[in-house]
Amino acid sequence: MILFKHPPSSAPMEVNLHHVVSTVQDKFDAEGLTNKFFRVKPHSFSDAEDRLRLNSSNCILLEFATPHEEFPEVYKSSVYRLLVIFSLYQETEFSPALQYALGRLRYKDNIDRIVLWSTVEVDQNIVQILKDTKVDLIHIGIPTKREITKTKSISYFVPIASSDLIYSLMINIIAERLIKRLRKMFHLVLSEIAAPIYKKHYSMARIATRAFMEFEEDRLNRLIKKLKNQGKNKIAIDVGCGTGRHSFALARHFETVFAYDFSPNMIDEANRIRRENDIRNIFFLVNDFEYEKLVDETQFHGSCDLVVASFGMGSFIEDTSSMLRRFYDWLKPGGYIFISFYNGNSITLNVTPAWRDLTLAARIDRENHSLEVHLTPKTRFNIFCKLFDEGVEGEINRIFNINSVTTYPMIMSVLPNNLLENEFARSSFMLADRTLAEHEESQHGYYVIIAAEKVDRETNGYANVLRILQEHNPEHEIIDHAPVLSIEDVKKAIGYFPKCMIKTILINNRRTDEFMAILLQAEKRLDMDKIAELLGVNRYHINFAREKEILRIGFPLGGIAPFGFEPDLRILKFVDAAIVTHRCKWLYTGIGDNRKTLKIRRQDFLKIITNYQQINL
Structure with missing residues (x-):
């Protein structure tokens, strides 16, 4: 017991x-x-x-x-x-x-x-x-x-x-x-x-799977060419690189490629290929992206031109939002993500072929949020899989500007594998699927490929905060740390100070396009019904500000400050009374840069926000 x-x-x-x-x-x-x-x-x-x-x-x-x-x-x-x-x-x-x-x-x-x-x-x-x-x-x-x-x-x-x-x-x-x-x-x-047979067997076993890998590589090469023409070919990152299929393609066009996979065997195989071909601008490293920070991840902050997560990698990460925020943090403004998922709107989820000899190496099990993968007829696996749907697309669109959404293959995904062993049939159906993929209304392919751009917009919030600090001359310290995306990340980075850590919640009134900034202790959760009642508005008219709206207000993701908002925006400002009454010598809050935290004397902080309306939350 x-x-x-x-x-x-x-x-x-x-x-x-x-x-x-x-x-x-x-x-x-x-x-x-x-x-x-x-x-x-x-x-x-x-x-x-x-x-x-x-x-x-x-x-x-x-x-x-x-x-x-x-x-x-x-x-x-x-x-x-x-x-x-x-x-x-x-x-x-x-x-x-x-x-x-x-x-x-x-x-x-x-x-x-x-x-x-x-x-x-x-x-x-x-x-x-x-x-x-x-x-x-x-x-x-x-x-x-x-x-x-x-x-x-x-x-x-x-x-x-x-x-x-x-x-x-x-x-x-x-x-x-x-x-x-x-x-x-x-x-x-x-x-x-x-890993030992990946290149020579797995990728060649099922025809529709192989066709997708070729199609995905073509789409990636299109994006690489575009970025190269714009001079954006310094650093690329390949997450879930396997044996380096795309990493080696990236290395031909980018100055440096960092490639990660959670399998030591995959990385060993990738390094073997790298050594055999004397390729010196790729660094292959073992890393479990979902549960670990990359080695020296801080070096990537705002320095990368392209992040790749291919062959359905997006579906293997449960926390899509966290994944996207990390990608966003690595990219330069104008940089791109290239990411693929298994499609929750795939035709295979609505059509059940009578034959078992399918053209795909993996089969979606929607009910159990999993994927059945056939390495060989006798070697099968059941792994986690989060399907692409409108919710996932919405999460991408909250942060990035989506350039393209492409699904592939559709027809081949429901055909028997032996039918496509005929070269004429294979080339005909492949052409048909590629034609369908070019049409925006065709969204029923087995995989989804997303190409999306980081908004090319500089944020001025940090500079505004520094200006205000200079004007008021408070007793303060700026603490440097690794990039953070949430208050929990901040606690891990600098420690936990109960009731003395302040978070700033930004809310948008969809009806008036007004913004509200609400300051409250990190431990508290915001009751939106109470906020709606307090403001005298319909609850359905107010929502948490989206990432693009946060950028518009002047701050990066994970770096919202309690003051220093863009002056041309109308923002109603509120502070929880508990912040005013609780006896902390120091308060800890965002500063407009997600790699820094502001430590400021409480009395000096209250003078800066003296015009904020006090509310009880």
């Missing part, structure tokens, strides 16, 4: 680790993953010092098939073994002795990769040391009672015998979150297995 204590507002809850393990396994079965994509095997291990004791109640061994039969010269084993360990959930130190035990476990039991469930924060240096030895941490916290009661839906609910509903819900929430993260690990396993 493991005791997890929640905040005082929640009663302590006991969690039986075996319940978590068994529920994860039950959900694997319910979702049809077991035996179709991997086999679940019992596993036990104990080292001599008893630092690591594993059994069926605290670990799960998953065995994935490799293409050993098709490529015996490449694969030594017919299975790839992934061990998920739950019992180190509260470990923070990971002493050298424990690291040695994990290494011995991998070596002795032929484990290819270990995944550790963690509920606590672990030092990033330790995380990297573990990752270098193929031990990955996935952080899934224990939900509070408040989170549990607010949960709207659970897939494949598994009741826990002799327990109340809240406990069963908690276990199911934990298991569901774990499986979502494990699906991302399955993608890593796929990449690790596919």
